[in-house]
Amino acid sequence: MNLIRNIAFPFVPVYYAVSSLRNTLYDLGIKKSTSYNFPIICVGNLSVGGTGKTPMIEYLINLLKDDYKVATLSRGYKRKTKGFQLADAFSSAESLGDEPFQFYNKFKKDVFVSVDANRTNGIEQLLLLENSPEVILLDDAFQHRKVKAGLNILLTTYANPYVSDYVLPTGNLREPRSGAKRANIIVVTKCPETISVIEKQSFLEKISPTKNQHVFFSSISYSEDVVSEENKKSINALTNFTLVTGIANAKPLVNFLKNKNLQFEHLNFKDHHEFSEQDISVLETKEFIVTTEKDFMRLKQYNTLKAKLFYLTITVTIDDSVMFDRLIKTFVTS
Structure with a gap:
């Protein structure tokens, strides 16, 4: 590029x-x-x-x-x-x-x-x-x-x-x-x-x-909790999760999570990524997913992901x- x-x-x-x-x-x-x-x-x-x-x-x-x-x-x-x-x-x-x-x-x-x-x-x-x-x-x-x-x-x-x-x-x-x-x-x-x-x-x-x-x-600043439509979990209690981002710059979020010594894989997509059926099939195999609030808006429609899909809020x-x-x-x- x-x-x-x-x-x-x-x-x-x-x-x-x-x-x-x-x-x-x-x-x-x-x-x-x-x-x-x-x-x-x-x-x-x-x-x-x-x-x-x-x-x-x-x-x-x-x-x-x-x-x-x-x-x-x-x-x-x-x-x-x-x-x-x-x-x-x-x-x-x-x-x-x-x-x-x-x-x-x-x-x-x-x-x-x-x-x-x-x-x-x-x-x-x-x-x-x-x-x-x-x-x-x-x-x-x-x-x-x-x-x-x-x-x-x-x-x-x-x-x-x-x-x-x-x-x-x-x-x-x-x-x-x-x-x-x-x-x-x-x-x-x-x-x-x-x-x-x-x-x-x-x-x-x-x-x-x-x-x-x-x-x-x-x-x-990032929240100390991740939330779904029905649940909330402390971010410090997470283990081996998958981070999914479709934003312009995921580096600050990644650094925040790494500084907490959390173990995760990162699936990084381009900004405003439109998730394909293949993408969803891959995400369905993951045990726990953390994403941004913006990405959550695109992913929450998939019932197969709801139980394991959480997002991290930010405060300005x-x-x-x-x-x-x-x-x-x-x-x-x-």
Whole structure:
């Protein structure tokens, strides 16, 4: 893969020019963005791959759901349906996509969970609902500039910041680094839990935020238990299990488990992997399976796996959560 990306380097200027031109047309108003008179918060990134958008959306849901009618609107990556879909009791990972289905399973009636590749149409459909939402969270929509969000939250990982990356196809950036200027808030995700003030300052010098941008540092922590739909087990009591991952970067999870001196085999699939009949046949031979919450949403439909299928939850911690929460709530109420 690295060889192919290096070979593709001559195409980088072409991708850069096209994506820059597109942004310029939106900046000049030649291409139109639709604004709305109620709070819309966009959570996204400049790069492909896992920067922690799903945990951030869940953080915002938890922050706002008790005071506002909240909706999430996602593209619904790799779903089997088309157009606008609103989650209900008959929904599945196939009809919504794994991450929106995770939102629905976790929050049920607390939020509207919807998907539509056309975010403008998705917003219009949400507004037609009885008891329509007061706040909409756009999931992975930083490049979807047909909608002008009132607040843009940009995520970048501590290990692979956008300032050290290149645009596709050689790098992982969907657009040039200059796109970060559209962000109101930048959250550096997946930081070491022990990150120091000096390390934060060094990172800030790398990304050089504008004076109007707020930067926060966040880390993830893993639960001490694995859970299924009906049971819970202490992670320290597990022996010789199978870890199944279909996420962008499984390394932090693997390291967490190894640091606990747990014995396990790791079946590592690509992000948003669609499990085949052959995959399920292999998993049926395993005695105990631990997976991520996102992968659990795709696997729990298989009755042959239910008794042995568990997932490990994560919690997001933001370094100055008081300030972060205040910024979000101030925007929503303004």
